Amino acid sequence: MLTLTSPFETWAHRLPAGLKLALLAGLTLVLVPLGDLRWIGAAAAAVVAMYLAQGRGFAWHGLVMLRPLWPFLLILALWHGWTGEVQRGAVIGVKMLTAVALANFVTMTTRLDDLIAVVERLARPFSRLGLSPRVLAVTIGLVIRFTPVLFFRTGQLLEAWRARSPRRAGWRVVLPAVLLALDDADHVADALRARGGLD
Amino acid sequence: MERNVTHIALFAALIAVLGLVPKIDLIAGVPITAQSLGIMLCGTVLGAKRGALAVLLFLLLVAVGLPLLAGGRGGLGVFVGPSAGFLIGFPIAAFVAGLIVERWTVGIGIAAFAGAVTGGIVVLYVFGIAGMSLVLGKTLPEAALLATPFLLGDLIKAGFAAGITRGLARVRPGALLSRP
Numbered sequence: 001m002l003t004l005t006s007p008f009e010t011w012a013h014r015l016p017a018g019l020k021l022a023l024l025a026g027l028t029l030v031l032v033p034l035g036d037l038r039w040i041g042a043a044a045a046a047v048v049a050m051y052l053a054q055g056r057g058f059a060w061h062g063l064v065m066l067r068p069l070w071p072f073l074l075i076l077a078l079w080h081g082w083t084g085e086v087q088r089g090a091v092i093g094v095k096m097l098t099a100v101a102l103a104n105f106v107t108m109t110t111r112l113d114d115l116i117a118v119v120e121r122l123a124r125p126f127s128r129l130g131l132s133p134r135v136l137a138v139t140i141g142l143v144i145r146f147t148p149v150l151f152f153r154t155g156q157l158l159e160a161w162r163a164r165s166p167r168r169a170g171w172r173v174v175l176p177a178v179l180l181a182l183d184d185a186d187h188v189a190d191a192l193r194a195r196g197g198l199d
Numbered sequence: 200m201e202r203n204v205t206h207i208a209l210f211a212a213l214i215a216v217l218g219l220v221p222k223i224d225l226i227a228g229v230p231i232t233a234q235s236l237g238i239m240l241c242g243t244v245l246g247a248k249r250g251a252l253a254v255l256l257f258l259l260l261v262a263v264g265l266p267l268l269a270g271g272r273g274g275l276g277v278f279v280g281p282s283a284g285f286l287i288g289f290p291i292a293a294f295v296a297g298l299i300v301e302r303w304t305v306g307i308g309i310a311a312f313a314g315a316v317t318g319g320i321v322v323l324y325v326f327g328i329a330g331m332s333l334v335l336g337k338t339l340p341e342a343a344l345l346a347t348p349f350l351l352g353d354l355i356k357a358g359f360a361a362g363i364t365r366g367l368a369r370v371r372p373g374a375l376l377s378r379p
Contacts, residue, residue, distance in 0.1 A: 107273075115263040139207065186205070189201040
């Protein structure tokens with residue numbers, strides 16, 4: 001499956017995932033309470049420089065990842081343009097973009113297996129509460145496998161519907177799709193048990 | 200044990216798939232998707248505990264960088280953006296929806312609708328509005344105003360969640376883990 005890790009391999013990919021996550025948490029905590037536009041501008045400039053240092057393609061990819069934020073920026077622009085507090089709007093908007101871009105940077109430079117390794121390490125203390133790391137790992141694998149299967153099954157049902165009806169299937173397809181998937185899930189549960197189970 | 204694990208994984212995948220189905224754009228760029236229908240179904244079908252676990256699992260996979268949120272979003276950035284409150288509210292919404300279906304012994308359709316509305320709308324909006332208020336620097340009533348366009352769609356989704364849960368109870372009662 002596609003992940004959001006950037007295909008442009010850079011030095012930031014080689015930093016340990018745990019270190020990047022810790023830095024991200026620390027920097028976000030510093031960034032969020034900032035209220036002075038100069039400091040926020042400096043932080044934003046630093047993040048932009050960090051993206052550009054990874055190369056042009058990487059920076060462009062980073063910009064594309066920020067695209068879902070534009071409706072919120074539009075709301076901020078209209079709102080603060082109307083109330084006249086333009087500087088306050090800029091503080092909020094630039095801070096939001098910087099915080100999201102910083103977090104995206106970690107996502108873009110860290111491979112999925114490295115992040116899952118961190119999750120397993122963090123989950124280890126919970127094994128005493130009954131959450132075994134093995135069960136967690138199996139479950140993560142199952143979701144990653146189930147998602148395309150479920151998508152494919154739903155697609156099959158939609159095609160079957162389209163072949164028979166001129167109307168759109170819409171939500172009517174959800175129940176049969178869930179039924180098919182539940183059968184698959186039961187078969188997988190049987191298969192897991194047959195191979196020794198998860199306990 | 201194995202059955203619980205596969206059902207939780209399945210419903211986590213269901214949330215992802217419902218986020219991928221063709222979306223309707225309310226205002227360009229603000230999608231209404233079926234993703235919150237998945238959250239509601241996790242609660243009403245799996246029950247409080249398993250439903251919340253399925254949603255947590257989904258969020259974990261989003262956090263490690265799989266683009267499973269509606270519109271192909273994902274990664275750590277979404278947890279600090281303006282919609283972060285909704286994401287934090289997701290597992291709690293599923294838990295509340297499940298709790299209502301488990302505890303309220305009226306017909307499954309009514310209980311599922313009540314659960315979907317209470318969990319998937321009331322609880323979820325409380326978290327979502329608080330999150331938008333923090334990130335966008337607005338007061339709570341102002342942030343609530345920004346969430347109202349989604350209310351009608353979410354009410355319709357709660358109706359679907361109730362219908363699907365009732366249908367499932369009829370054809371496959373054993374699969375309804377919220378009402379064992």
